[in-house]
Amino acid sequence: MSAGGDKILVAQGGGPTAVINQSLVGVALEARRFAQVAHVYGARHGVRGIIDEDFVDLSQETSHNLELVANTPSSALGSTRDKPDVRYCQEIFKVLQAHQIGHFLYIGGNDSSDTVRIVSLEAQKAGYPLRCLHIPKTIDNDLVGNDHTPGFPSAARFVAQAFAGANLDNAALPGVYVGVVMGRHAGFLTAASVLGKKFPDDGPHLVYLPERTFVLAQFLAEVKEVYARFGRCVIAVSEGIHDASGTPIASLLAKNLEHDAHGNVQLSGNGALADLLCEEIKSQLKIKRVRGDTFGYLQRSFSGCVSDVDQREAREVGEKAVQFALRGAGDGSVAIQRTGAYAVDYALLPLDAVAGKTRVMEDAFITPNGTGVTDAFHAYLRPLLGAGLPDAFRLRHHPVAKLLHPGR
């Protein structure tokens, strides 16, 4: 577009994932194949870096280093939690104009897609020829129009492996184990906890999702039943569980303590929910060994737990974004669509079909009792987790006859 050749600007927004740099590198390397592209700029810390004109020139990177960065988790350009409104997007647009950017590619979730949508509208209003593309990324898997989103499969793999280990630990030292998983509105990541199950008595035995109303009395009855049956119970809980009115369960339980138990302590993004649920189980069910973990940041940034399928697809959405942008497909959001078992293709969706919308788990993925997932969900998720998932083996049972107390 500009006299010196096209300029592409790419940025990363929202929470980091294990594969978000694959998309970044997909953009940077694919752009090198187009003779008309003079520069690929990267904005540091997302839209914040655009406002601040904090750009780096990715065209000066070696392809070798880019490949190594692609395999490094978290956002190499830095990220931001800024959620631009129209005015903020106008500021973005001013900077893009000043630098004669012809293509704006933003890697992110819901909020990022909405930013791309507004910037696209501003450019249209100004009659400025800007191609605006949203590249999907979120461990929550909550973008509509996508079979799944890059970043989710690797986070799901972490959660599955974590619960596979927690289940083995719980079998060795029986008790109740509560693991709290990310996902305020969509339960996909919490549901992934069951993918490491193998034997019929393996946990997690109960799964609580934000798609269903959480009723404490019912929860306690379900834990009691599983504990009576197996002598132990492993539970996966979404951080987003809430009552019928939508009030977070952590707030309700804190009130149950009859004083402002947590004072200034915030009730999300910390260990409160796991601890409060463990207290309820201990005090109401009189079970002694009850332990809770909050997976926190480990599930999205752990270095060394990644799905090869996720890596490949995250790379491809970046590549496809450049192809769509430079071959005149118009503005839009790149989406993953499943075409086989297992194969995918990429589509370009209108920005307003994706922006600001939230996908939650389909009913067909949740068992009727609401505390488990269906075979359809297993079939949906398993291919995404990739190769080399750890497998658990048991000693077979060859009992030895008792000599001192044969009747026991």
Add this chain to the structure above:
Amino acid sequence: MSAGGDKILVAQGGGPTAVINQSLVGVALEARRFAQVAHVYGARHGVRGIIDEDFVDLSQETSHNLELVANTPSSALGSTRDKPDVRYCQEIFKVLQAHQIGHFLYIGGNDSSDTVRIVSLEAQKAGYPLRCLHIPKTIDNDLVGNDHTPGFPSAARFVAQAFAGANLDNAALPGVYVGVVMGRHAGFLTAASVLGKKFPDDGPHLVYLPERTFVLAQFLAEVKEVYARFGRCVIAVSEGIHDASGTPIASLLAKNLEHDAHGNVQLSGNGALADLLCEEIKSQLKIKRVRGDTFGYLQRSFSGCVSDVDQREAREVGEKAVQFALRGAGDGSVAIQRTGAYAVDYALLPLDAVAGKTRVMEDAFITPNGTGVTDAFHAYLRPLLGAGLPDAFRLRHHPVAKLLHPGR
């Protein structure tokens, strides 16, 4: 010993590790090489299973399945938290006599080694020819006489990878991150957090160990200083941090909230310490983005994060225990001793040299200011973590000139 051939009894005690089944399988397979061994029994759930005569016959396992179980984390026989006193050990001894067990091999930490010591004394008193061997295992790395203990390297690898990821996440979305790591008395596992550092500004920037007194005001000053320097701060904290009187910091901070903040909520084995430290940082330093994680059970049972060095050594301590037992080396505790950089050999230590004693981090491993570890610790730990540790790469900095506000 018995007419039908020797009988070995093996059991697993205390917290599971990623490689404790390697030791179990080392015992079971090595015993097959000795013609005089008729049976290898496994007690289910440690000493509890001995009292209950809850034995399985490992001689009926296929070597193929044993190899698969060896690669599965957590205790395949089950474990126990029972800490036997003399009377309990007398009960153990009665069962061993009844089943004509000639060799008792117990895989565990400090408490387990003490059990082996008492059972050994009971057998001597009774004039019963019983070989008693302790096989080391603990993620805390706190057994004296050992260069390190099986299970620690894999847990250390998890902690190093977790902090490597948390550091990248924190660099992308700057703020303060607190990760709380297991280890009540010994800080080895917390110190392992630094092994994923690569660039000079990488976190963890501060490490707080139970070997040093924790002073809140000093902690806050140190966090403030790092935050001012890097615009972010990653902190590794041992769950065992305490004040000069030995009082756990979680208890002190809970009191600071001016009401009995946590009610019945216990202050260890949950997310309280991380949450309370985060509250202090937010309220005292006025830093907005402060996040805490408690690694909890993930660090000892995560399925799919293991050191190959740890696997190999855990297998060998099991094999060596059988060799020591059957070749008449006497009772004792198998210990790992470093003989090269990197190579090890195995010794048999007297039981009372190990039992009931706790090793903590040597002063040479801790920096004089108490908030970091020395090169000597890096050199000590790195070879234990094994092959294929993830490496992190960065974009190199190629800034683009600002056009709208060149002066900024």
